[in-house]
Amino acid sequence: MISIILICVLGLLAVVTHLGVVAVERRYPASGQAIKIEGANINLVDIGPRDGAEPPLLLIHGASSNLDAMRRPLGDLLARYHRVLLVDRPGHGWSERDRLEDSTPAIQARMLEDVLQRLGVDSVILVVHSWSGALGTRMALDFPHRVAGLVMLAPVAYPWRGGVGRYNEAVATPLIGPLLANTITLPLGLLLAKAAARGVFLPQPMPDDFLDQTATPLLLRPREFAANARDLATLKQAVREQAPRYGEIKIPVTIIAGDADRTVFTDIHSRPFARAVPQTRLIVRPDLGHMVQNAVPELVIEEVDRMIAGMRLANALPTGP
Numbered sequence: 001m002i003s004i005i006l007i008c009v010l011g012l013l014a015v016v017t018h019l020g021v022v023a024v025e026r027r028y029p030a031s032g033q034a035i036k037i038e039g040a041n042i043n044l045v046d047i048g049p050r051d052g053a054e055p056p057l058l059l060i061h062g063a064s065s066n067l068d069a070m071r072r073p074l075g076d077l078l079a080r081y082h083r084v085l086l087v088d089r090p091g092h093g094w095s096e097r098d099r100l101e102d103s104t105p106a107i108q109a110r111m112l113e114d115v116l117q118r119l120g121v122d123s124v125i126l127v128v129h130s131w132s133g134a135l136g137t138r139m140a141l142d143f144p145h146r147v148a149g150l151v152m153l154a155p156v157a158y159p160w161r162g163g164v165g166r167y168n169e170a171v172a173t174p175l176i177g178p179l180l181a182n183t184i185t186l187p188l189g190l191l192l193a194k195a196a197a198r199g200v201f202l203p204q205p206m207p208d209d210f211l212d213q214t215a216t217p218l219l220l221r222p223r224e225f226a227a228n229a230r231d232l233a234t235l236k237q238a239v240r241e242q243a244p245r246y247g248e249i250k251i252p253v254t255i256i257a258g259d260a261d262r263t264v265f266t267d268i269h270s271r272p273f274a275r276a277v278p279q280t281r282l283i284v285r286p287d288l289g290h291m292v293q294n295a296v297p298e299l300v301i302e303e304v305d306r307m308i309a310g311m312r313l314a315n316a317l318p319t320g321p
């Protein structure tokens with residue numbers, strides 16, 4: 001009798017999840033263009049002027065989000081004077097990946113390199129947040145000809161103590177994961193999303209319309225939540241493997257982080273990276289939390305412009321002995 005009741009409850013939750021996915025996708029439809037590459041179909045938004053001589057800016061979001069988390073307000077502000085490319089990482093937002101296992105920075109770096117090749121873009125300045133700190137550094141390591149500069153916001157770069165949350169670890173497992181993702185994740189997530197997002201913003205307040213403006217409920221769809229959980233579960237080993245190579249990075253790097261970030265600790269990630277890559281410009285703001293692009297977008301824009309000005313100066317200088 002108990003098993004029958006459990007099956008009925010799970011069936012009802014699965015129906016609720018299916019209906020919820022339909023409603024969420026109608027509320028937040030796809031924008032941009034779809035670019036088909038090997039292993040994925042990538043959603044990309046291309047905004048801003050295209051007549052500049054400097055490389056375009058490629059903005060890449062972190063975990064539990066999509067390209068709108070980098071577009072509003074930062075991407076839209078940058079696009080006033082620069083060409084800005086925004087992507088949904090493979091498996092996130094409206095980008096689909098063929099295999100759930102394609103979760104590591106190395107694999108996703110290869111996918112984004114394919115996207116840039118399809119677009120005919122020679123090189124970009126990367127602006128990356130959180131999880132994608134590992135992705136940006138991997139692109140700089142594996143495809144140095146594609147990356148002219150790297151601006152990292154509260155980046156992940158090194159292994160850390162602890163895990164990525166028991167629920168994410170459970171969803172990343174082969175058997176229980178699909179069951180959780182297709183039954184309780186969406187209804188439970190809708191109840192908890194606002195509180196969870198507020199915690200990431202601390203000590204800054206979260207804008208009242210943040211979840212809606214950034215299409216965050218898309219995360220709660222089963223396929224995306226499973227991809228996100230897998231990305232998080234495999235990240236520690238990925239940065240453990242690539243961290244010894246950071247000294248190979250020769251491009252200009254700027255890091256903006258906060259000493260109040262309790263999601264990605266600056267002392268574990270940003271400061272050691274700046275020691276490993278000597279040309280890094282490290283800016284640590286007091287009382288700044290994890291959502292750098294929302295809290296201090298003007299500072300990010302200033303540092304992007306500083307990097308571009310430095311590139312222009314370097315290119316103008318004559319070469320010699």
